[in-house]
Amino acid sequence: MNAFQPGTEPDGAMPSASDTQSRPRHVEESSATALRPHAEDQYAEELALLAAADDRPRPPGWKLSPQAVVTYLLGDGAKITPKYVGPRRLMEVAVSTLATDRALLLLGVPGTAKTWVSEHLAAAVSGDSTLLVQGTAGTAEEAIRYGWNYARLLAEGPTAAALVPSPIMRAMRTGAIARLEELTRVPSDVQDALITILSEKTLPVPELGTEVQAVRGFNLIATANDRDRGVNELSSALRRRFNTVVLPMPASADDEVEIVARRVAQLGRALELPEVPAALEEIRRVVTIFRELRSGMTEDRRTKLKSPTGTLSTAEAISVITNGMALAAHFGDGTLHPADVASGIAGAVIKDPVSDGVVWREYLETVVRERSGWLDFYRAARDA
């Protein structure tokens, strides 16, 4: 077998159609107008600052040293903004895993920043977070290995130019981090296509009598949802090829308020919402409500509560506040009032109209009504 040379075409020909497609974003749009720029574009300045100051050893193929990657994720209190709020140790384990021959599995309940962390890790390590496979029940092996451009396949037969590489194959060729979202939603037999890639670091292409050998720097970050466990369990053969890092819910209310406030401010800027004051008070309220209902206990630990069926994740708190700000900016007086968030909160809590409706009304009557300073919110929520 003759392996593809890293970064060059196997036969020295012009770049193939499939390769020129590999990062279409540069051709199709400028990141300045993208609704959601990729992390490496949005934080290009921070990444450049870190790279310039980084004198620690970098693993082969890495743009930054592992220490600098962790600083990028957690911030340095000055020019580098925190992306992840949570235990430093978890990020150190995640980053150092990527420098080994084991892949990284980020596990956690919905909304614990698995996708977010995986994107920023890929951006910081490889400068490219776009080598992404979205796992679904319909994910086929081609999405993990490679497919064919059928017009060319019919015209030319199986040639290197007719081959359409998966994002994972492209990451192997360039020595970059590939990402696989929602691994446990992928059917088990398709998951198994990863075993050779992760253990041999090669991807055979029997049709061409060749293989792609991963260039140093290649690794894989997969994410999976705790709640999906049992949908498609990971085989033990595959599991052994991953180090698992479990991302927790934010430890304290203050942490969660910080996460929500930070993301809401970023999203508000990205959506060019006018500045909306008084948001912090409402963020605190949403976070308090979500935490109390999640834990089944009021903050003062005096009253037991029933928990609703939904997860009430941090991500949902972020969207409740962002929606409230859009309402306040476009239809209100420009200040975030309880009424702007009340229906959003009710919507997040009430996933099952019958049982969650009961939980929510009970919470309103027994907790919200009695709490000092919450009367406006109580009225707004009751009317919503």
Ligand SMILES: Nc1ncnc2c1ncn2[C@@H]1O[C@H](COP(=O)(O)OP(=O)(O)OP(=O)(O)O)[C@@H](O)[C@H]1O
């Ligand atoms: N600990 C945290 N630090 C920083 N941001 C967080 C944290 N937890 C949640 N977020 C924010 O929550 C949002 C949602 O996170 P993300 O989509 O990555 O969750 P997820 O774990 O992938 O959820 P799902 O299982 O639904 O895919 C992101 O915008 C992220 O910024």
Ligand SMILES: [Mg+2]
């Ligand atoms: Mg996700």
